[in-house]
Amino acid sequence: MIAKTPLFALLLTAPLALLARADNAALPVPVDAGTQAPPATLSTPAEPSVRPAGTSAALPTGPTEYQATAAKLVYGLLSDSRYAYRPQPLDDALSADMYQRYLEALDGGKQFFTAADIARFDRYETLLDDAIKSGELEPAYAIFATYRQRVDERVEYARSLLKQDIFDFTGDDRFHYDREDAEWVADADALDALWKQSVRNDWLRLKLAGKEADSIRETLDKRYANLAENVSELEGQDVFQTFLNSYAGAIDPHTDYFTPRSAENFNLSMSLSLEGIGAVLQKQDDVVAIREIVAGGPADKTGILAPGDRITAVGQGESGPMVDVIGWRLDNVVEKIRGPKGSQVRLDMIPAGAGLDSKPARVVITRDEVRLEDQAAKAEVLTIPGQSDAPDQRIGVIELPGFYQDFEGRRLNRDDYASATRDVGKLLRELQTQDVDGVVLDLRNNGGGSLTEAIELTGLFIDQGPVVQVRESGGRVSVEGDRDGGVAWDGPLAVLVNRGSASASEIFAGAIQDYGRGLVIGETTFGKGTVQNLVDLDRWPANEEERFGQVKLTIAQFFRVSGGSTQNKGVVPDINFPASVDATEYGESTYDNALPWTKIAEVPHIRYGNFAPLVPQLEALHSKRVADNREFQWWKEDVERYRTEAAETSISLNEAERRAERDANEARRKERQEIRKELGLALDPLAAAQLDDGLTANERDIVEDTARQKAAEDRPDPLLRESAAILADAVWLLSNDAQLSAAVLPGSASAGHWAD
Structure with missing residues (x-):
């Protein structure tokens, strides 16, 4: 491949804005894994x-x-x-x-x-x-x-x-x-x-x-x-x-460019593991507070710490001096709490709701390795009603937030290093034991990650072959692919994408599309077709300590096996959902110095299927279904309303006008909730929540805000369910029409169980 030495770690990621949460007033961050993005976009x-x-x-x-x-x-x-x-x-x-x-x-x-x-x-x-x-x-x-x-x-x-x-x-x-x-x-x-x-x-x-x-x-x-x-x-x-x-x-x-500290945090975010206490911290005024406890982590095992608790002092080991950290920057408190596995840290804590003048409680925590499970792949099974008299279908859904990999763990050949491919493979095995009829891989807002993971993840669904072409600055093109025989899942497959799906996500979706291995559903993707390496500036002067930082450097452009680039154009789905974000507002094409789209020669690869003959019928069934799908239609209405509002550059300061808009929005949400009750639909857990409380992140009650954030994860997701329904449609159509199945899946032996 391009990078042959430990100097580099191959990356395929979207812009940093897609990889980090930001709030100019306050930012909840994983202890030992992140730092606050200070105001005015300055870095830490x-x-x-x-x-x-x-x-x-x-x-x-x-x-x-x-x-x-x-x-x-x-x-x-x-x-x-x-x-x-x-x-x-x-x-x-x-x-x-x-x-x-x-x-x-x-x-x-x-x-x-x-x-x-x-x-x-x-x-x-x-x-x-x-x-x-x-x-x-x-x-x-x-x-x-x-x-x-x-x-x-x-x-x-x-x-x-x-x-x-x-x-x-x-x-x-x-x-x-x-x-x-x-x-x-x-x-x-x-x-x-x-x-x-x-x-x-x-x-x-x-x-x-x-x-x-x-x-x-x-x-x-x-x-x-x-x-x-x-x-x-x-x-x-x-x-x-x-x-x-x-x-x-x-x-x-x-x-x-990353300073040594921000480089460390970026690498931790890619590995999904860290050594510390397992908590998410947030700055509130002059005090750092706990926003969330990582389940199973050291902080969780104390049985004492809870969201909203404030940290007033930090001490190292059994007898190190307690250092008052009130008024400190969030990232400096994080650094104090971070430490190697097996070491101890002492925290002086004031419980949530108690006054800052209250006597703090001292908690001793033994640091350990913490896995950021909330950022890892996860799965569920959706039941989709069958067409006509056909039985219901069970569609497995795997959500993959990023193509993460613990580069150091892999280099050291650790058995348990974090890997998106390993996690998805495990989930696929679990789904098979649940007799699912198809699998949807949800890559929405997946900004990318490791190139190796993108290639190996594709290998879970194809039986050997090229996955991506990489062209270096000198013009040399190398072909990277899956060399391992066999697949983890050979059944019906769909890939769900949106405008936030970038880079490694686009390699995977593009390869699945080029191989005819599955349907791509959703919106046209971000359009990032370049490869970056992490270059450690301290390697050249042979420093024993980190002084100079790292550079995430663009070193190549990738192309699909069909020869086209995703650069600027992205991956165009087989079945399109309405665009939630305009391409002129977000995506690679909005950058004034982005590389142009180009094309190189195709490389030979297997074509498992050709979904073109199937797409018109899928679109017809999709259109008919969503026309009667209240959640989907509400989503379309909200997208149109959002895009109209996003085009505005100013807002009225007339209270009556603003209050009328607010009341209309609240009435709309209440009406929808009542309709959900009447139709027996899943209720929106945020329907009664305040639309705009006027507060910034560090001004809200942490416990209430965390609960609201968790509730948002359980909101109805009409796009995911509709993607599963489209895949179920495909299985039903191919199973009941031999002529169509022969046209779509000409090589039935290599097409898996699409039409069983």
């Missing part, structure tokens, strides 16, 4: 900062020696055709692109900088290339210093507005929230006008949610103060990573 630091609560990080003025070296190493990678698939010279033109991307990373909403600030920054526009090459990155830090100052100014102004009488909502003015294509405002007065409308919108949302004026004022004052505090905590590593990613992003959409 590589080294902890320990300072008293309420104090700011020292304002970074320039790079460290390690950062200067890392910048030069990244330049060497991205400009060298031996590594980068599409190397670009680091010149004034690329510098100008970097400059715009850096400004967007800091202030994408154009709500902090003024046109005067930008005019002052413009002198750096063609100097950033020289800064990268020399390691003298002061321009990046100078721009950031102004950013931090402007945030403080805006927050001070926003908090002052809460004391004024500006909250009359009877007029016809609007808050223009989408400023991506707007001009930079002229001066501070213009920013004042923008922020005034933003604050009024925040107030109106809380008012519509039933909050009283004093409560609204307290909530928003704390929210804005937290914004300033979060930005004040940003350090040199934050600035450095964000700036280097303005360079990486100028090369292509999927090249990224």
Whole structure:
């Protein structure tokens, strides 16, 4: 394959935005596996900062020696055709692109900088290339210093507005929230006008949610103060990573730079395993709280810890000093709690609901290896009513959130290393014992992962053969495929995809489609047709400690065995559902520097079936069924409503108008719930939940918010059920029409049990 040494780990992933949750106010993260994404899209630091609560990080003025070296190493990678698939010279033109991307990373909403600030920054526009090459990155830090100052100014102004009488909502003015294509405002007065409308919108949302004026004022004052505090905590590593990613992003959409800490977190997210206490943490104001306990993990085994508990101090081992962590950054608390299997950590905890002045309880936890099961493959069986007098069919459904793999565990040949293919294979064996008639593999919102897993997962359904073609920067094309004979499932198969299905998901879906092995159902996929490697910058200087970080580098483009690329175009399903997201709004085609679509020669491969003769009948049955399917029709209505609202760039600040919209939405949900009761349909567990509580993630009650998140997983899923019904239709049609079966599955011996 392309990568022959431990320097690389082959990746096929969607943009990082698909791989991480983000909330500018607060973010729940797995202990030892994740860190908070600080506001304004800045990334997390590589080294902890320990300072008293309420104090700011020292304002970074320039790079460290390690950062200067890392910048030069990244330049060497991205400009060298031996590594980068599409190397670009680091010149004034690329510098100008970097400059715009850096400004967007800091202030994408154009709500902090003024046109005067930008005019002052413009002198750096063609100097950033020289800064990268020399390691003298002061321009990046100078721009950031102004950013931090402007945030403080805006927050001070926003908090002052809460004391004024500006909250009359009877007029016809609007808050223009989408400023991506707007001009930079002229001066501070213009920013004042923008922020005034933003604050009024925040107030109106809380008012519509039933909050009283004093409560609204307290909530928003704390929210804005937290914004300033979060930005004040940003350090040199934050600035450095964000700036280097303005360079990486100028090369292509999927090249990224990771500091040592963020690289470790990315690798943990791919392995689905970590060593720690097994909890999900969330920052609430100045305190880190437990959001969720991982079942079976060390924290769960204590029988003491619960969601909502607050951590006030952390100690190492049996006698290490207890360190007060109130006011610390979330990622720094995570680092304190993280540790090797078998070691102990002591936590001072204040139970949920108790005041922060309460006496904390001390809990001793022995760290262990924790498997993130909620992110692993899982299965269920759906019963689909039979056509005419035919018996009901049992369709197994496997949900696969990502193509995960523990790269280090595989390299060390561990028996239990995490693997998407292994997990799916196990689930397939379990489904066979339950006598399912077909299997749907749900890849919706699966942003990709390991190339190896994509190939090996395909091998569970085909009996040897090529899976994907990979073209390197020099033009050499290699063919990667399944070399193991036999299959884990040779029966009816469907693959469910949507616009969030990317990269490795597209390789798998494309291969299943090219082989005629199964039906692809859903929406056209993301359209990412490139391969990335993780390059460890510390390998070259032979460091004993991690100093320079890693680069996720685009090194190749992949093609289907039929020769076409998924790049930009994605995988087009055999049976289409209405598009929930417009291709002009989301997907590879929205990137201004994405690679173009292209095609290479096809490679010989088996064609198990040809579903073209079957598709018209499946579409007819599908259309007839969903016309009477209330849940499916409601989903279509919601998609159309969402897309209409998404096209808006502003929102009314008229209370009566907003309240009417809110009441109409709530009435719609109540009406649907009543119809579900009348028809005996599964009820929506969130039907009575508040549509918009006006709060950010760290302002909500953790226990209630977690329960709501869990309930959302049990909401009716008409697309999944309809996909299973379509597969059941295919089995029924092929079983009852010998002529059609012969046309669709000409090689019945190799076509499995589609038409048994």
